Amino acid sequence: MRPNPDFGIYLHIPFCEKKCVYCDFYSLENMEHKDVFVSILKKEIAEGARKYQDNLRPATSIFFGGGTPSLLTPEQITSIMEQVRANLPIHPDAEITMECNPGTITKESLEGYQKAGINRLSFGIQSFSQEELDFLHRIHSPEEGKQAVQLAREAGFDNINIDVIFALPNQIIESWQSTLEQAIALKTEHISAYSLIFEEKTPLFTMLQKGLVKPQDDEKDAGMYALTIEMLEKAGYEQYEVSNFAKSNLRCNHNRTYWQAKEYLAFGPSAHGYINNTRYWNFRNLKRYFEAVQLNGIGEASKEVLSLTNRLYESAFLAIRSEGLSKARFMKDYGIDIVEVIRASIDSHIIDEFLILQQTKDDIIIRLNSKGFAICDEISLRMITALEEKMGAVWESTGYEEDDESLINLPII
Numbered sequence: 001m002r003p004n005p006d007f008g009i010y011l012h013i014p015f016c017e018k019k020c021v022y023c024d025f026y027s028l029e030n031m032e033h034k035d036v037f038v039s040i041l042k043k044e045i046a047e048g049a050r051k052y053q054d055n056l057r058p059a060t061s062i063f064f065g066g067g068t069p070s071l072l073t074p075e076q077i078t079s080i081m082e083q084v085r086a087n088l089p090i091h092p093d094a095e096i097t098m099e100c101n102p103g104t105i106t107k108e109s110l111e112g113y114q115k116a117g118i119n120r121l122s123f124g125i126q127s128f129s130q131e132e133l134d135f136l137h138r139i140h141s142p143e144e145g146k147q148a149v150q151l152a153r154e155a156g157f158d159n160i161n162i163d164v165i166f167a168l169p170n171q172i173i174e175s176w177q178s179t180l181e182q183a184i185a186l187k188t189e190h191i192s193a194y195s196l197i198f199e200e201k202t203p204l205f206t207m208l209q210k211g212l213v214k215p216q217d218d219e220k221d222a223g224m225y226a227l228t229i230e231m232l233e234k235a236g237y238e239q240y241e242v243s244n245f246a247k248s249n250l251r252c253n254h255n256r257t258y259w260q261a262k263e264y265l266a267f268g269p270s271a272h273g274y275i276n277n278t279r280y281w282n283f284r285n286l287k288r289y290f291e292a293v294q295l296n297g298i299g300e301a302s303k304e305v306l307s308l309t310n311r312l313y314e315s316a317f318l319a320i321r322s323e324g325l326s327k328a329r330f331m332k333d334y335g336i337d338i339v340e341v342i343r344a345s346i347d348s349h350i351i352d353e354f355l356i357l358q359q360t361k362d363d364i365i366i367r368l369n370s371k372g373f374a375i376c377d378e379i380s381l382r383m384i385t386a387l388e389e390k391m392g393a394v395w396e397s398t399g400y401e402e403d404d405e406s407l408i409n410l411p412i413i
């Protein structure tokens, strides 16, 4: 049985055949250092495991992200997995995901990844329009996107995600609808549907600054998002986060680790980890990452200790946008009856119209319904404001400092 998310491992593979115009993830088109990278990454895994040995728990998820992990050979993925298993405890039913570019795989390579222990694939399909794929600088065709899922099925994968993007400049709603129809027809267990973001320092952002492209207006973007929720729900996908939809409860456990503010280790250039109330991030430069691992054993560039308040607000923010605020969890982690705080501070019509209050034997969860997801930013802002007001009142009445860890023990919250 799939374990609940508890502890994650993220591995960043920093190579791509060709950079996509919208992408701000760290990756290089030059692959000459691929072999050296694998050996340095393995060194970092061993040293990182040693550094955090007192904080480790069996990993409930492992995620190969990038970049394009499917540019590594099955042998390279196997040797990384062997290193992970030799140094870190892994839950026997851990979800082990690998991101794949449809333009870089064969049935044989997929079979090899599966033998290495990968049990979930995530394909960056993005669109089924050749024109849109060309605009995004993707290396695969619509047909190759479909074939990739077919080959993965033939190789035996029964847990597959596809990523698709909407609100591209000049995209008409009919084109997005067609991409969604073709995505649904593939019957994958999971679909992630993202609205295009103009990230700074990307070629797309430069095009925007030069006036060569125009973002979709908000109304059209919202219309495409509403269509996404409607079509995917009708097709049997349950929305469990702003952009994520799953069938048969096959949610992405690794992302749930992030959204539930659980701990995770991270390896590879630019990778971010979170352990011991500390967020850390590795050098976003292959050469500097190599040097850091050679010198210190790990590629860490910097870190930040999160205060109790930061952890509380961040946990609440992430929970609102995904599986909801759990009374039991916030009571255990922060000593706060979060459901009561929200209920007492937010208009009842918002609760009735956009939220679901779910009562189980041991818990009450307050979460967004599909109408709520459509205006997620507005609702999460209201909820966080309500939480901040409540916490402000607590500090004022008790004299506790915002970052006093013993705040957790206050019985009055």
Ligand code: SF4
Pocket (backbone or CB within 6 Å): 015, 016, 018, 019, 020, 023, 024, 025, 027, 066, 067, 068, 101, 124
């Ligand atoms: S293939 Fe993925 S990681 Fe690489 S540039 Fe494109 S979007 Fe970014």
